Amino acid sequence: MAKFTRPTGTLDILPEDQPYWEYILACAATVARDYGFARIDVPIFETTEVFARGVGAGTDIVDKEMYSFKDKGGNDITLRPEFTAGVMRAYIENGMHVLPKPVKLYSTGPVFRYERPQAGRYRQLYQFNAEILGEQNPLADLEIMLIAWDIYARLGFTNLAFQLNTTGCPVCRPGYIEHLRAHYHVHYSKICDDCKVRIDKNPLRVLDCKREQCQPVIASAPKMVDHVCDDCAAHFAELRAYLDDLGKPYTLNHRLVRGLDYYTKTVFEVWAEGIGAQSAICGGGRYDGLIELLGGSPTPGVGFAAGIERAVLLMKAQNVPVPIPPSPPVFIAYLGDAARMHAVRLLAQLHEVGIGAQIAMSGSLKSQLRQADKRGARFAVIIGEDEMAQGLVTLRSLALGTQEAVPFVLLDDVIRRQIT
RNA sequence: GUGGCUGUGGCCUAAUGGUUAAGGCUCCUGACUGUGACUCAGGCAACUGUGGGUUCGAGUCCCACCAGUCACCCCA
Numbered sequence: 001m002a003k004f005t006r007p008t009g010t011l012d013i014l015p016e017d018q019p020y021w022e023y024i025l026a027c028a029a030t031v032a033r034d035y036g037f038a039r040i041d042v043p044i045f046e047t048t049e050v051f052a053r054g055v056g057a058g059t060d061i062v063d064k065e066m067y068s069f070k071d072k073g074g075n076d077i078t079l080r081p082e083f084t085a086g087v088m089r090a091y092i093e094n095g096m097h098v099l100p101k102p103v104k105l106y107s108t109g110p111v112f113r114y115e116r117p118q119a120g121r122y123r124q125l126y127q128f129n130a131e132i133l134g135e136q137n138p139l140a141d142l143e144i145m146l147i148a149w150d151i152y153a154r155l156g157f158t159n160l161a162f163q164l165n166t167t168g169c170p171v172c173r174p175g176y177i178e179h180l181r182a183h184y185h186v187h188y189s190k191i192c193d194d195c196k197v198r199i200d201k202n203p204l205r206v207l208d209c210k211r212e213q214c215q216p217v218i219a220s221a222p223k224m225v226d227h228v229c230d231d232c233a234a235h236f237a238e239l240r241a242y243l244d245d246l247g248k249p250y251t252l253n254h255r256l257v258r259g260l261d262y263y264t265k266t267v268f269e270v271w272a273e274g275i276g277a278q279s280a281i282c283g284g285g286r287y288d289g290l291i292e293l294l295g296g297s298p299t300p301g302v303g304f305a306a307g308i309e310r311a312v313l314l315m316k317a318q319n320v321p322v323p324i325p326p327s328p329p330v331f332i333a334y335l336g337d338a339a340r341m342h343a344v345r346l347l348a349q350l351h352e353v354g355i356g357a358q359i360a361m362s363g364s365l366k367s368q369l370r371q372a373d374k375r376g377a378r379f380a381v382i383i384g385e386d387e388m389a390q391g392l393v394t395l396r397s398l399a400l401g402t403q404e405a406v407p408f409v410l411l412d413d414v415i416r417r418q419i420t
Numbered sequence: 421g422u423g424g425c426u427g428u429g430g431c432c433u434a435a436u437g438g439u440u441a442a443g444g445c446u447c448c449u450g451a452c453u454g455u456g457a458c459u460c461a462g463g464c465a466a467c468u469g470u471g472g473g474u475u476c477g478a479g480u481c482c483c484a485c486c487a488g489u490c491a492c493c494c495c496a
Contacts, residue, residue, distance in 0.1 A: 002430095307495090382454080
């Protein structure tokens with residue numbers, strides 16, 4: 001047992017897994033840029049208040065999942081549990097409201113939540129995040145959803161389910177919650193203990209209770225869509241019209257509620273099977289009141305976050321292939337001190353013209369060639385006394401087992417010709 | 421925070437309560453002196469998660485703790 005181990009809920013992303021990460025992050029960034037998004041990087045930690053206000057007191061994230069501490073200056077600091085609040089803070093602080101609207105931003109990096117880890121759940125996790133600020137039109141909601149769609153499609157996922165709902169707005173949601181509470185009050189004796197707490201503390205959450213006993217009560221519960229105001233209804237209808245016209249399959253899910261306080265109108269998630277009990281690989285929605293809440297001028301926004309670990313898990317579960325970055329094609333082996341000096345020059349010569357090459361650092365020629373093979377080189381360049389005397393190197397194809405004598409000065413040309 | 425399961429070299433796995441914990445993979449070295457993969461031979465590497473207890477004797481049984489894992493809560 002190693003003396004030191006990873007902190008609970010963290011992950012070492014080993015070289016063998018890096019191709020997944022590079023592929024997913026590159027794909028997500030490409031799609032976002034194709035939609036006109038610019039990258040923004042904000043600090044990994046913020047003043048605690050940014051999240052406490054932004055995410056919302058009463059949410060699980062703020063109540064029990066934040067990594068908070070006092071720094072040496074006595075400031076209350078929290079490792080970001082999500083991107084949106086920090087990005088909104090940056091938008092306000094940097095006067096980004098003067099940028100041409102809508103402002104489209106994406107980010108990627110780690111976020112932190114103090115939870116008990118399980119399949120697809122970690123304390124440090126990576127997210128890809130995108131936001132559209134300053135646009136009330138449902139086209140912004142649509143574009144956010146399309147990005148998620150395109151990323152997963154481009155990666156090669158299948159059997160994904162898009163879940164869609166509307167959570168109303170400050171105008172209509174309070175009324176709906178009253179209907180919901182009334183309904184639950186009638187069936188109070190039939191619901192689980194957790195729901196008895198939820199209906200007061202976080203009423204929408206009763207809708208996604210998984211307990212068997214609560215299912216009939218949920219099924220007969222009033223639906224948000226039936227109680228939204230005209231504005232929210234029109235917004236939702238327009239978004240759905242776009243999705244329907246594009247033929248994007250989605251499931252209307254009246255039970256889809258999200259754990260963050262700031263959502264208004266549209267909420268959506270992307271579900272997949274294959275990562276244990278966790279099915280959401282992506283989630284997002286509209287948050288029209290957030291920027292104002294954080295001290296900015298009233299600005300609508302919509303965004304989403306995708307979990308990278310879950311995407312990696314899913315790619316493995318679905319056997320989605322990923323491109324493997326190629327090894328440097330050349331491995332340089334040598335015999336003797338004089339040849340080693342020359343081998344170093346060959347190494348430099350190849351790198352000057354952009355040909356990837358490694359040089360043996362020790363071992364017999366046999367051992368050096370074994371290294372060449374293990375490292376996935378396509379060619380071994382061998383230089384010894386014989387070659388030195390003639391101004392040649394032996395260029396051996398590891399795949400074919402053939403080799404030829406090549407003059408020093410022509411080595412890069414010959415290799416280039418063979419690898420292209 | 422709660423509950424179930426698990427814990428033997430870097431990885432996988434073996435060992436009726438009984439000698440110096442066995443094997444496979446990986447890694448390294450070598451097989452007539454300058455040639456990889458396949459084969460063969462050898463080598464490195466574990467006080468069996470930690471601490472107690474039961475026993476003449478514990479990797480094996482019991483307890484605690486720790487860690488991992490899965491699930492709940494909730495979310496990516």
